[in-house]
Structure formats: structure tokens, C-alpha cells
Amino acid sequence: MRILVAGGAGFIGATLCKQLLLRGHTVVCVDSLQTGSALAIDRLRKFGGFSFIRQDIVQILDIGAVGTLDQVYNLACPASPRHYQKDPIKTIETNVIGTRNLLDLALQNGARFLLASTSEIYGSPERKPQREDYWGNVNTTGPRACYDEGKRCAEALVTAYRSQHQADTRIARIFNTYGPGMQRDDGRVISNFVTCLLDEKKIEIYGDGNQTRSFCYVDDMVDGLIALMASDCATPVNLGSDHEVSIMELACIVGRVIGKSVVITHCPALIDDPRERRPDLEKCRRVLGWQAITPLELGLRKTAAFFAKTQQAHVV
Numbered sequence: 295m296r297i298l299v300a301g302g303a304g305f306i307g308a309t310l311c312k313q314l315l316l317r318g319h320t321v322v323c324v325d326s327l328q329t330g331s332a333l334a335i336d337r338l339r340k341f342g343g344f345s346f347i348r349q350d351i352v353q354i355l356d357i358g359a360v361g362t363l364d365q366v367y368n369l370a371c372p373a374s375p376r377h378y379q380k381d382p383i384k385t386i387e388t389n390v391i392g393t394r395n396l397l398d399l400a401l402q403n404g405a406r407f408l409l410a411s412t413s414e415i416y417g418s419p420e421r422k423p424q425r426e427d428y429w430g431n432v433n434t435t436g437p438r439a440c441y442d443e444g445k446r447c448a449e450a451l452v453t454a455y456r457s458q459h460q461a462d463t464r465i466a467r468i469f470n471t472y473g474p475g476m477q478r479d480d481g482r483v484i485s486n487f488v489t490c491l492l493d494e495k496k497i498e499i500y501g502d503g504n505q506t507r508s509f510c511y512v513d514d515m516v517d518g519l520i521a522l523m524a525s526d527c528a529t530p531v532n533l534g535s536d537h538e539v540s541i542m543e544l545a546c547i548v549g550r551v552i553g554k555s556v557v558i559t560h561c562p563a564l565i566d567d568p569r570e571r572r573p574d575l576e577k578c579r580r581v582l583g584w585q586a587i588t589p590l591e592l593g594l595r596k597t598a599a600f601f602a603k604t605q606q607a608h609v610v
């Protein structure tokens with residue numbers, strides 16, 4: 295199949311491109327490199343069947359004569375608050391105008407379209423675990439609104455294209471994902487903790503550290519995205535891990551995995567940072583037969599090895 299991956303130079307997107315190439319597909323990656331990595335593109339170029347188009351999805355898409363597309367994945371959007379809050383208007387445009395441009399492209403090609411949505415559409419949830427039929431609790435004017443509401447609007451747009459234009463669509467609600475390929479300085483909790491410990495620095499915890507998250511290893515997430523794209527399920531599906539840990543516990547686990555003692559400093563809690571986050575995964579297990587299989591400690595060990603290797607590469 296010929297598959298377009300928007301955001302394919304990013305953390306999850308690059309792993310998705312690699313998996314699709316390994317399965318024998320032709321992959322066209324469209325990415326502005328706003329947060330994506332040119333190095334990831336160089337690595338992907340080593341596979342036959344890969345091409346890269348540097349393009350902002352907010353602009354009218356000009357992807358030339360790549361041939362008829364069978365599938366379009368839309369992962370193009372900065373995922374880390376540090377990145378998406380730098381230019382909140384752009385974040386909203388990427389989610390709304392960019393998603394619309396890609397939906398039009400999918401329609402023109404008769405291709406199936408998958409939106410990478412997010413657990414953030416549940417906001418600071420009042421229900422736990424979060425099931426797909428929960429409508430969420432989102433602050434429309436807080437610092438995270440550009441991302442949360444941008445993704446909520448993208449979901450509404452995908453649903454409207456489905457009902458109005460009979461677009462063939464899928465919606466993945468991705469929960470916290472980690473693994474090799476993350477950027478050191480993206481401000482996300484796992485990259486922060488691992489790189490601080492490798493650099494023998496103190497770990498900074500926002501608030502009391504009792505807030506919880508559940509972390510899914512990137513290879514598992516990519517398998518879930520591919521399974522959802524292949525499925526008949528047109529309604530939103532949570533993808534992630536339901537192994538919930540507090541941020542304090544996570545710090546201890548990372549310390550144990552890396553073999554360093556953990557020194558913690560507490561910083562003020564972040565505005566609108568959700569207290570709890572755990573998906574209800576009954577639907578993805580039932581509909582996709584998919585679940586995350588990588589234990590947290592194993593995934594963290596692989597992530598730490600990746601950061602240690604890239605740290606040495608920077609030094610050399």
C-alpha cells in the first residue's frame with residue numbers, strides 16, 4: 295500500500311514510518327520539521343520505498359505526483375506542552391486547518407484517514423478510568439486549550455467529514471507514550487527524568503508528585519495505530535497502557551533502572567495539569583485485539599539506553 299504519514303519525522307511518526315516500511319509498504323512522509331528530526335528522516339531514507347516532503351500541513355498541500363494513496367495517518371502536531379504552547383495559534387491551525395487539508399487529500403485519493411487524537415481531550419477527568427464515551431472536562435481558556443480544544447475540534451471535523459462526505463476515518467485517542475526517539479529537551483516527564491539522572495542532576499517534580507499517568511511504550515503504540523487503521527472501527531478508540539503510576543513512583547523506577555540515586559526538588563504544580571490519567575482499554579482489546587505488552591521497566595531501560603547512546607554521539 296502507499297501510505298502518507300503526516301508528522302512522520304516526529305517521535306511516534308518516525309517509529310510508525312519504520313514499521314510500515316518493514317511491513318513492505320511505500321511511505322510518503324510529510325512534515326514541516328517544526329519539532330521533528332532531520333536525523334530520523336535520514337535513517338528512514340535508508341529503506342527503499344520511503345520519500346520525504348517538507349511541508350506545513352496548514353498550507354495548501356502540494357505533494358506532487360506520489361501516486362494514489364491508500365491510507366493517510368495524521369500525526370502532525372507538537373505533542374509536548376513546551377512545544378505546543380510556544381505558538382498556540384499555530385497549534386490550533388495545525389489541528390483544524392491541517393487536519394482539514396489532510397482529510398481533503400484522503401477523500402481525493404479514496405484513502406482511509408486516521409487522526410492521532412489524544413487523552414488530553416478528556417482534560418482533567420472527573421471519571422476514572424476514562425472511557426471513550428466520557429466527554430471530558432477541559433478548560434477552554436487555559437494554557438493547554440490550544441492543544442486540547444484543537445484536538446477536540448479535529449475529532450469533530452473528522453466526524454463531520456465522515457457523515458457529510460462519507461470519508462473513511464479512524465480516531466485514535468493516544469495516552470502518554472515514551473521510548474527511544476524522544477527528544478532530550480522536549481520537557482516531557484520521562485525524557486526529563488532519564489536525562490537528568492544520566493547527567494547526574496536533580497529531578498524536578500511539579501507539585502506533590504502524587505499525580506498519576508500511565509505510560510505506553512512507542513512500539514506498542516505504533517502496533518495499536520496500525521491495528522486501528524486496519525480495523526472496521528470508525529468511532530474513537532483509546533490506545534495506551536492502563537498501568538498507572540504516580541510521578542513520584544516513576545522517579546524511583548527510573549532511578550532503579552539507571553542505577554543512580556534520585557534527588558528530587560519540587561516546583562510549583564503546572565496550570566491545568568491533570569491529577570489522574572488512566573485509560574479504559576476494554577474497547578481496544580475487544581475491537582482490535584490489541585494491548586500494550588512492554589513492561590514499564592523494560593521500556594525505560596531501552597529509553598535510557600537510547601538517551602545514553604545519543605548523549606555519547608553528541609559528545610563525539
Ligand SMILES: NC(=O)c1ccc[n+]([C@@H]2O[C@H](COP(=O)([O-])OP(=O)(O)OC[C@H]3O[C@@H](n4cnc5c(N)ncnc54)[C@H](O)[C@@H]3O)[C@@H](O)[C@H]2O)c1
Nearest residue numbers: 301303304305306326327328329330350351370371373471
Ligand atoms: N507522544 C505522546 O505521548 C502523545 C500523546 C497523545 C497524543 N499524541 C499525538 O501523536 C502525534 C505525534 O506525537 P509525537 O509525540 O510524535 O510528537 P512530536 O512533536 O515528536 O511529532 C510531531 C511531528 O509533527 C510535525 N508537525 C508539527 N506541526 C506540523 C505542521 N503544521 N505541518 C507539518 N508537520 C508538523 C513535527 O515537525 C513533528 O515531526 C501528535 O499528533 C500528538 O498530538 C502524542
